[in-house]
Amino acid sequence: MSLATYLKAKLVPGDIEAHIERIRKPIGSLGYDPWGYNNEAIKYGFALTRQLYEHYFRVQADGVERVPAEGPVLIIANHSGQLPIDGLLIGYALASRAERPRIPRAMIERFFPTVPWLGNLLNEFGAVLGDPVNCAKMLANNEAVIVFPEGVRGSGKLYRDRYQLKRFGNGFMHLAMKYKATIVPVGVVGCEETIPAIANIKPLAKMLGLPYVPVALPAVLPARVHLNFGEPMTFDDAEVPEEEVTRRVETVKAEISRLIDKGLSERKRIF
Incomplete structure (x- = not known):
């Protein structure tokens, strides 16, 4: 038995x-596919993530069955926690659900692919540089794509601003309309407490070329995470003024806010 086969047998359970x-x-x-995804690599990632999902963050996911099993889908969620844990x-x-599982693609911040080793690893697990062109190609290929319209405004927010949604860009809505993609809103509760930041060292972030350098504990805390998937939303592709596009974006944002409130009301304890 080769070393690779031995390690796979030890690290990747048969199921x-x-x-x-x-x-x-x-x-x-x-x-590999054109964006770097690899079927073998994701098996290792899946095995590791299962431990984090079930035992460290003890995730409760409600409504994941609402994500369509095929066709272009945009999974739109609030962003938080300094790292893309959400x-x-x-x-x-979505990938682990018992009925009609699906491996989604995730749009990641531009600085992650610049990190040696990490960028390639994220690509192998299905992540793609968060660029509108990449997202459009994913939707044209009938992929399910995870998008955080807040971007770094959300992931880098301070603890005092937790669960306060930042501005949503309109880009995802234009793509949903153009590619007739179903939008599934998701409210994420718990990731705000995984790496609570009390400040952002902006001069250092600028010097390093990073979007933020948080002042936080050098650890990821085991907060319980609640994921609430909302009802699918569709929008026609008729030509409408930008004000109408913004109104549609605000409709999605309001639903995510409702789902966040639902998760917070259902949460019994943080850890």
Whole structure:
């Protein structure tokens, strides 16, 4: 038995191997798709994420069955927690569901691909640079795509601003309309407490070329995470003024706010 085979047998349980094979994505002759996704790599990522999902963050996901099993989908959620833990957990919730599982693609911040090793690893797990062109290509390919319209405004927010939604851009709505993509809103509760930041060192962030450098504990806290998936939303592709596009974005944002409030009201304790 080769070392690679031995490690795979130890690190990837048989049920995960079978599950990923059931929903594997098409890849090229070298084992990757055009954006770097790899069916074998995600098995290791899936095994690790299961431990975090079930035992560390003890995620409760409600309504994940509402995400369509096929066709272009935009999974729109609030962003928080300094690191993209929310996207990882949303992706696992959808990929691990018992009925009609689906491996989504996640749009990630521009600075992650610049980090040695990490950028390639995220690509292998299905993440894609958060660019409108990439998102459009994903939707044209009938992918489910996780998007955080707040961007770094959300992920880098301070603890005192937790669960206060920042401005949503209109880009995702234009893409949903153009590609007739279903929008599924998600309210994420718990990630705000995983890496609570009390300040952002802006001069250092600018010097390092990073969107933010938080003042926070050098640890990821085991907060319980609640994911509430809302009802699917669709919007026609008729030509409308930008004010109407903004109104539609605000409709999605209001639903995410409602789902966040639902999660907060249902939460019994933070840890």
